[in-house]
Amino acid sequence: MSRTVLRGATLMSGRVADVAIDSTTQKIEIIGVVDPKPLDVIEDCTDMVVFPSAVEPHAHLDKVLLCESGQNIKNPSGDLEGAISAMRNVTLSPRDVYRRAKAAVLEMVGNGTTLIRTHVDVRSGVGISSIYPLIELKNWLRDEQIAELQIACLLGSPIAGVNGREHRRLLSRAIDVGIDVVGGCPYLDEDPRSALEVLMDASFDAGLPMDLHTDETLDQRTLTITDLIEAVDKRGVGSGIAASHCVSLSMQEYEIQTSVAIKLAELGISVIVLPQTNLFLQARNISSAAPRGIAPIKLLGEFGVKVAAGSDNARDPFCSMGRMDMFETASLLVMAAHLRPDQAWYSCSGGGREVLGYPDQGVEVGAQADLVLVDGANFASAIAKGSAKRTVIHKGRITSRTSVEREYF
Numbered sequence: 001m002s003r004t005v006l007r008g009a010t011l012m013s014g015r016v017a018d019v020a021i022d023s024t025t026q027k028i029e030i031i032g033v034v035d036p037k038p039l040d041v042i043e044d045c046t047d048m049v050v051f052p053s054a055v056e057p058h059a060h061l062d063k064v065l066l067c068e069s070g071q072n073i074k075n076p077s078g079d080l081e082g083a084i085s086a087m088r089n090v091t092l093s094p095r096d097v098y099r100r101a102k103a104a105v106l107e108m109v110g111n112g113t114t115l116i117r118t119h120v121d122v123r124s125g126v127g128i129s130s131i132y133p134l135i136e137l138k139n140w141l142r143d144e145q146i147a148e149l150q151i152a153c154l155l156g157s158p159i160a161g162v163n164g165r166e167h168r169r170l171l172s173r174a175i176d177v178g179i180d181v182v183g184g185c186p187y188l189d190e191d192p193r194s195a196l197e198v199l200m201d202a203s204f205d206a207g208l209p210m211d212l213h214t215d216e217t218l219d220q221r222t223l224t225i226t227d228l229i230e231a232v233d234k235r236g237v238g239s240g241i242a243a244s245h246c247v248s249l250s251m252q253e254y255e256i257q258t259s260v261a262i263k264l265a266e267l268g269i270s271v272i273v274l275p276q277t278n279l280f281l282q283a284r285n286i287s288s289a290a291p292r293g294i295a296p297i298k299l300l301g302e303f304g305v306k307v308a309a310g311s312d313n314a315r316d317p318f319c320s321m322g323r324m325d326m327f328e329t330a331s332l333l334v335m336a337a338h339l340r341p342d343q344a345w346y347s348c349s350g351g352g353r354e355v356l357g358y359p360d361q362g363v364e365v366g367a368q369a370d371l372v373l374v375d376g377a378n379f380a381s382a383i384a385k386g387s388a389k390r391t392v393i394h395k396g397r398i399t400s401r402t403s404v405e406r407e408y409f
């Protein structure tokens with residue numbers, strides 16, 4: 001039986017300890033002083049803080065890195081409409097999707113992410129063609145024990161009525177070929193409630209979770225999350241349902257936000273908050289007192305709603321920035337949503353695990369060893385610094401180590 005021993009790591013509490021991981025059970029065996037055994041693999045973790053690994057609950061791996069793909073893709077207005085129209089001129093071949101998605105996932109893994117949910121466009125013109133390379137990538141990541149990937153269908157609009165027939169057909173094909181999660185943008189439909197019913201029926205019939213692009217608008221009148229609450233309330237099952245973005249909730253009065261939060265908590269509907277892309281896309285035409293477009297994650301958490309945060313788009317027409325790094329998202333949550341650093345990291349790790357249907361596991365004896373060690377003096381400063389010096393562990397195995405050498409002259 002061999003072990004990996006993380007020697008002298010700084011815990012989130014500030015205590016310095018060794019962490020022994022049993023390679024067979026893939027679990028943390030000891031946190032404290034570890035007496036080395038002959039077969040132990042020793043990893044020097046001096047001046048490194050050990051975190052539970054990151055979770056990316058909302059990526060778009062079919063579109064990721066399009067800004068670097070060599071195709072002439074521009075979004076001069078920088079808003080959502082500009083991004084959608086830029087995508088009309090883009091060809092997404094399965095090989096290209098695989099190449100960009102794999103490059104992005106390896107960046108994510110190197111930065112400490114071991115569980116990812118990606119959305120994939122399923123719409124007329126594209127069909128279901130981008131699902132296949134993502135399934136191939138998912139299988140490769142699982143076989144190599146590098147990370148776990150969930151694939152959520154992002155169904156094009158319209159979904160409801162006669163005009164939605166083609167998309168409804170594509171949704172059932174997507175389910176047949178093996179997507180993990182049903183999703184779409186009912187708020188873009190002519191008949192949002194019927195579109196929502198179509199997605200819910202499909203998710204219930206297939207026994208799959210559902211994750212919606214609930215809304216991405218600062219328009220207070222588009223509060224689609226109340227349609228979702230009503231529909232879930234009627235059916236009586238909310239677990240496995242996630243509402244992503246929820247931008248218009250950020251624009252509501254406190255009383256409305258709290259009444260929505262109470263119902264979300266009661267029904268078990270999760271919210272995935274996406275600061276990076278919503279800061280990029282929203283409020284472009286507002287020069288004075290611009291809203292941030294971030295769903296009220298602090299308030300939702302205080303009312304017991306299951307919340308997670310993700311990066312959404314990265315280096316594509318929907319967001320030209322993005323480091324595939326949940327430490328960047330955590331930093332944004334501290335800066336732009338005023339979470340404490342521990343709340344911010346929970347939203348980027350344990351919260352994501354729960355929302356994606358996995359047990360929340362911290363750095364504790366008996367937990368599966370999914371960890372990231374980052375250079376830093378303490379927990380908060382490691383998030384603030386966001387050093388590239390990291391060691392990543394998935395299922396008890398070191399999957400990535402990045403060292404940094406800086407020289408001054």
Ligand SMILES: [Zn+2]
Pocket residue numbers: 058059060119213312313
């Ligand atoms: Zn998205």
